[in-house]
Amino acid sequence: MGPLVVNGIISENTNLLLAFIIGIGFGFVLESSGFSSSRKLAGVFYGYDMVVLKVFFTAAITAMLGMLFLSLFGWLDLDLVYVNPTYLSSAIIGGVVMGAGFIIGGFCPGTSFAGASIGKIDAMVFIGGLFIGVIIFSEGYPLWDNLYMAAFKGSPKLSESLGLSDGLAALGIILAAIGMFYVAEWAEKKFPREEY
Amino acid sequence: MEKELKDRSRRYLNPYLGGVLLGLVLIAANYIAGRGLGASGAVKSVVVAANKVIAPAHLEKNAFYAESIKQHPNPLKNWLVFEMTGVLVGGFLSGSLWGRLKLKVEHSPKITSRKRLIMAGTGGVLFGFGSQLGRGCTSGSALSGMAVLSLGGFITMAAIFGTAFALAYFFRKNWI
Numbered sequence: 001m002g003p004l005v006v007n008g009i010i011s012e013n014t015n016l017l018l019a020f021i022i023g024i025g026f027g028f029v030l031e032s033s034g035f036s037s038s039r040k041l042a043g044v045f046y047g048y049d050m051v052v053l054k055v056f057f058t059a060a061i062t063a064m065l066g067m068l069f070l071s072l073f074g075w076l077d078l079d080l081v082y083v084n085p086t087y088l089s090s091a092i093i094g095g096v097v098m099g100a101g102f103i104i105g106g107f108c109p110g111t112s113f114a115g116a117s118i119g120k121i122d123a124m125v126f127i128g129g130l131f132i133g134v135i136i137f138s139e140g141y142p143l144w145d146n147l148y149m150a151a152f153k154g155s156p157k158l159s160e161s162l163g164l165s166d167g168l169a170a171l172g173i174i175l176a177a178i179g180m181f182y183v184a185e186w187a188e189k190k191f192p193r194e195e196y
Numbered sequence: 197m198e199k200e201l202k203d204r205s206r207r208y209l210n211p212y213l214g215g216v217l218l219g220l221v222l223i224a225a226n227y228i229a230g231r232g233l234g235a236s237g238a239v240k241s242v243v244v245a246a247n248k249v250i251a252p253a254h255l256e257k258n259a260f261y262a263e264s265i266k267q268h269p270n271p272l273k274n275w276l277v278f279e280m281t282g283v284l285v286g287g288f289l290s291g292s293l294w295g296r297l298k299l300k301v302e303h304s305p306k307i308t309s310r311k312r313l314i315m316a317g318t319g320g321v322l323f324g325f326g327s328q329l330g331r332g333c334t335s336g337s338a339l340s341g342m343a344v345l346s347l348g349g350f351i352t353m354a355a356i357f358g359t360a361f362a363l364a365y366f367f368r369k370n371w372i
Contacts (some may be wrong), residue, residue: 002226002227002228002230003226003227003228003229003230003231004227004228004229004230005228005229005230006230010228015228015229015275016273016275016278017278018228018229019225019229019275019276019278019279019282020278020279020281020282020285021282022221022224022225022228022229022233022279022282023278023279023280023281023282023283023285023286024282024283024285024286024289025217025221025224025282025286026218026221026233026279026282026283026286027282027283027284027285027286027287027288027289027290028286028287028289028290029209029214029217029218029221029286029290030218030283030286030287031286031287031290031291031296032208032209032214032290032293032294033208033209033211033214033215033218034208034209034211036287036291036296037302038302038316039302039303039304039371040208042370042371043371045360045361045364045371046364046368046371046372048372050211051208051211051214054211054212054214054215055211055212055214055215055218056215056334056338056339057215058211058212058214058215058216058218058219059215059216059218059219059222059339059343060219060339060342060343061219062215062216062218062219062220062222062223063219063220063222063223063226063232063343064342064343064344064345066219066220066223067223067226067343067344070223070227075227076226076227078344080230081226081230081231081344082230082231082232082344083341083344083345083346084331084332084336084337084340084341084344084346084348084349085331085348086346086347086348086351087331087348088348088351090329090330090331091330091331091337091348091351091352091355092351092352092355093329093330093355094326094327094328094329094330094331094352094355095326095330095337095351095352095353095354095355095356095358095359096326096355096356096359097322097323097325097326097329097330098322098323098326098327098330098333098334098352098355098356098359099326099355099356099357099358099359099360099362099363100319100322100326100359100360100363101318101319101320101321101322101323101324101325101326102319102323102334102356102359102360103319103359103360103363103364103367104315104318104319104322104363104367104370105315105316105317105318105319105320105322105323106315106316106319106370106371107316107319107320107323108235108323108333108334108335108356109235109236109239109323109324109327109333109334109335110233110235110283110333110334110335111334112320113235113280113283113284113287114283114287115287116284116287117283117284117285117286117287117288117291118287118288118290118291118296118297118298119291119297119298119299119300120300120301120302121299121300121301121313122301122302122303122312122313122316123316125313125316125317125320126316126317126319126320126323127239127320128317128320129316129317129318129319129320129321129322129323129324130236130239130320130321130323130324130327131239131242131243131324132317132320132321132324133320133321133322133323133324133325133326133327133328134236134239134240134243134324134325134327134328135243135324136321136324136325137260137324137325137328137329138240138243138258138260138261138328139258141258141259141260142259144329145259145260147329148329153347153348155346155348156346156347157344157345157346157347158345158346158347158350159345160347161347166345169345170345173342181212193372196304
C-alpha cells in the first residue's frame with residue numbers, strides 16, 4: 001500500500017532515484033505542453049492562449065480523482081500523504097508576490113527550468129532571479145518571521161473547511177474546472193493571435 | 197525543409213492530454229513518495245547547501261536556514277533536488293524531440309531582448325521571495341496542494357492567478 005517510501009516498501013535511496021525519474025516525466029510534460037515558452041504561459045492572462053489553465057486544472061482534477069480512487073481501492077493511504085499546512089497570511093501575501101512575479105517574469109519556478117532546459121535565456125535569467133529572491137527571504141528572515149508564522153490553521157482540507165466529504169468537494173472542483181475550460185475555449189476564439 | 201522544421205517546433209501536446217499526463221506524474225509522486233511535485237524547494241536546498249560550504253557559522257545563526265538544515269542535514273540529498281534535475285533532463289528530451297533546442301531570448305516584438313531579460317530577472321526575484329513566504333510555488337503549493345484538497349493550496353492558487361490577472365493590464369506591452 002502506498003505511499004511506498006512512508007510504508008517502508010522502498011528505501012530512501014530508491015525514493016531519490018524515482019524522484020529523478022518522476023522529474024523527467026514532469027519536465028517532459030511541461031515542455032511538450034508548451035510551458036517552456038513564456039509567451040504561451042502569459043497568454044492565459046490575455047486570453048490568446050489558455051494552455052496554462054487547461055493543463056493546470058486538468059492535472060489537478062486528474063490527480064485529485066486518481067488519488068481518491070487509489071484510496072478507495074485500498075492502494076494508497078491518504079492519511080500518510082503530505083497535505084500542505086495552511087498559514088493564512090503568508091499563503092495570501094506569498095501568493096500575491098508570486099502572482100506579480102508571474103506576470104512580470106513570464107515563468108513560475110517549474111516552468112523556468114523547463115524553458116532553461118531547451119535554451120531559453122530569459123528562463124535562465126529568471127532562475128538567477130529565483131536564487132536572489134530566496135536569498136533575500138532567508139537573509140532577511142527576522143524581518144518577516146512573524147508574517148511567515150501568522151494565522152496558522154493546521155493542515156485543513158478544503159472539504160473539511162466546507163463541511164463536505166472529499167468526494168463531494170472533488171465533484172464541485174471538477175464542475176468548476178469544466179466551467180473554466182468552456183471560458184478558456186471561448187477566450188481563445190475571442191482574443192486570437194496568430195504568431196507569438 | 198526549413199519551413200517544416202519551424203512548424204514542427206511549434207507543435208505542442210493537446211493541453212487536456214498534457215494535463216492528464218501531468219496529473220498521472222503527480223499521482224506517481226504521491227503514491228511513491230507520499231508528497232506532490234515541487235520546484236522552488238530545490239532552489240532553497242541549493243542556497244542552503246552553498247551556505248553550508250561557504251558560511252557554516254552563518255547558517256546556524258539564521259533561524260530559517262537552521263530549521264531547514266535540521267530537517268535535511270544534507271541539503272542536496274533531497275527529493276526536490278533530484279526531481280528538478282530530472283525536470284532539466286525531461287525538458288531537454290522533449291525539446292530535442294520537437295526540434296526546439298535553441299539558445300534564445302523569447303520576447304514580444306514590442307520590447308527589446310534587454311528589457312525582456314530585466315523583466316525576467318525581476319519576476320524571478322519576486323517569485324523566489326514569494327515562494328518562500330508562501331511555502332511553495334505554483335507546483336508545490338498550488339498544484340500539488342489542490343490535488344490533496346489542501347485549503348492552503350487553493351488559497352495560494354487563487355492569490356497567484358488573481359494577482360497576475362489584476363496586474364496583466366499594466367504589463368500588457370511585454371506580452372501583446
